[in-house]
Ligand SMILES: Nc1ncnc2c1ncn2[C@@H]1O[C@H](COP(=O)(O)OP(=O)(O)OP(=O)(O)O)[C@@H](O)[C@H]1O
């Protein structure tokens with residue numbers, strides 16, 4: 001019977017697709033692990049890029065990521081609250097959609113935009129611009145998670161608060177937000193994992209720095225931009241350092257990701 | 269004559285510790301309407317869904333006993349619990365149609381809905397499709413209402429019309445048996461009346477088994493009634509007998525509305 | 529914090545996306561205006577020359593090559609990604625055993641979480657040599673870039689498509705099975721039509737992403753200003769030319785690069801808005 005054969009073929013193809021996806025994941029992680037572990041040694045964690053180490057890169061990446069979070073989280077959560085709790089009209093609906101659009105904005109364009117805004121006028125690359133670019137990448141993700149996590153909080157909870165005579169913003173901050181805490185935390189962790197691995201927004205904002213620095217008004221070191229630069233060098237040592245950096249970066253990103261999922265599973 | 273014979277049939281869901289159906293013995297008589305009644309959770313749907321083995325879409329369920337289906341071609345009964353191959357299931361499901369509680373029009377036109385099963389069977393000839401679709405829609409008393417908009421989406425029909433469309437879709441395959449699982453419980457009284465009338469007319473061509481919570485519907489519509497309780501068949505008989513003079517106290521309590 | 533202050537702060541925060549959008553468009557336009565005034569729109573997008581003038585004065589800059597390169601890489605990526613992503617979504621919704629759904633979903637989501645620079649590294653050092661071995665050429669080029677881009681958007685399409693397909697009511701599928709349909713027929717005739725808008729939306733969204741993705745292809749496309757002669761030839765694209773020449777460019781060339789960034793942003797804005805406003809709207813209500 002012809003139909004049955006078609007059916008079998010399609011099922012087989014679909015299973016193949018899934019195997020392909022998993023295969024590629026393990027292929028990438030596998031090569032990354034092999035290349036990374038060979039290149040990792042104590043030296044790279046205790047030295048900066050100028051001495052073929054990645055200490056300053058890790059620190060720089062985290063500083064910009066954390067700074068970006070400090071900007072994006074309060075603004076993003078507040079925006080999510082507005083969209084879900086206050087907005088009732090069409091304008092809010094448009095804002096929600098625009099925020100979704102921003103989520104898919106090309107990261108290189110965000111980098112170039114911040115270059116035009118904060119690098120060109122100042123006259124030189126700076127870490128602060130890098131953090132702002134990352135914050136712009138992070139914001140829409142935080143807005144959208146907050147918005148959708150708040151939508152899962154049952155109406156009755158708000159009504160109960162109102163029945164007790166609470167004012168609207170107190171109910172939101174003390175009851176609704178608390179009920180959605182786990183989901184929002186997970187969303188923020190995933191958003192952090194996303195921006196900590198970004199390269200394109202940093203290329204023309206923080207650029208890179210060979211040395212350890214905490215001065216955000218000048219060029220700032222990062223793992224991702226360094227990987228991009230090192231991979232283009234012809235010498236083996238630079239490429240190995242790029243692999244080491246890639247391995248560390250991926251491990252950190254995936255661990256934060258899995259941590260986020262673990263939190264939702266256990267407390268959600 | 270019996271179109272189906274259910275013998276010592278037990279059924280256990282994959283994740284369940286106890287069987288949901290225990291040792292059921294029940295005939296389904298040819299060109300008659302058999303009603304399955306009983307309180308919620310007693311196993312009516314489970315039994316009905318065993319008759320076309322739709323349970324097998326989900327792995328791990330356990331069948332015991334026999335369900336015999338009469339084959340007019342060979343004049344013999346075959347045990348549908350022994351089916352294993354995919355084409356045997358397809359064949360069974362085309363012989364034993366099913367109508368669900370909520371109307372389930374497919375996201376396509378009215379015509380394509382009714383032609384769906386025919387096309388699966390490889391009928392491609394346009395004029396043959398058209399005659400068969402018209403025939404089925406007339407059989408489901410829907411033709412006059414939709415003949416001018418056969419190309420329109422089936423989603424645009426009213427609930428009652430959608431349900432009759434689903435019946436037409438099943439009837440188009442000329443099944444030997446039609447299974448109805450509470451076909452009117454999601455409909456208004458007028459649509460319910462139309463469906464009941466339709467089911468009554470259908471029985472001259474097909475054998476019917478219908479699950480219902482509506483006692484009046486069961487007594488109006490059916491020739492035979494089976495009363496089930498907690499996974500067991502308590503009583504089976506002619507409908508008048510069940511409703512007027514049941515043998516079992518439990519049956520009487522149920523149909524008089526003392527529980528359920 | 530008082531109620532009024534809180535409400536105002538959150539309102540301001542909510543408008544940030546709108547403010548950012550306007551700011552991005554105006555900033556890009558401001559820096560691009562030199563190039564816009566010099567070349568206009570049509571001449572710029574059809575121009576195939578990219579040459580700085582003497583002493584960095586003037587020069588001729590046309591965006592045709594990177595624009596075509598962007599469209600080609602995106603198209604190749606979509607052609608590869610679509611069937612595989614659909615296959616994964618079908619596997620997860622209709623085929624996989626319960627116990628497999630979770631681990632496979634997590635694997636696919638982890639694939640989406642890997643930073644794009646890592647895809648670039650992997651593509652440059654593992655995929656490109658393979659492509660060179662089996663297809664000849666330089667290894668890097670349209671095809672390698674398309675494959676890496678495809679791998680990046682597969683999880684994205686698969687997960688949205690899967691969610692859309694999961695909204696198909698069970699009874700609807702059961703009633704198709706009850707008519708003797710095979711699994712493939714149920715998927716083709718019931719599940720996919722039912723999830724159609726969600727699936728199309730996810731495809732368009734992925735298209736927008738692929739168009740703007742930079743780091744995964746920056747190493748892999750070759751970054752040379754010429755039209756590709758075949759599937760395995762090198763070329764450039766808007767994100768790639770931005771990533772590789774922006775930091776050295778000055779004056780009119782810099783302005784032309786801003787112009788390209790503006791075009792890229794406008795293109796992805798249109799594509800993503802189309803997906804969001806038209807196909808994926810009211811995702812909560814459905
Ligand atoms: N998928 C399943 N897995 C495990 N147990 C199930 C499953 N579906 C139904 N059951 C159980 O089997 C028993 C019979 O259920 P069934 O749906 O057949 O009842 P019913 O008579 O049709 O009820 P109703 O009138 O409410 O439709 C119930 O106890 C139910 O909880």
Ligand SMILES: [Mg+2]
Nearest residue numbers: 312313314449
């Ligand atoms: Mg039932």
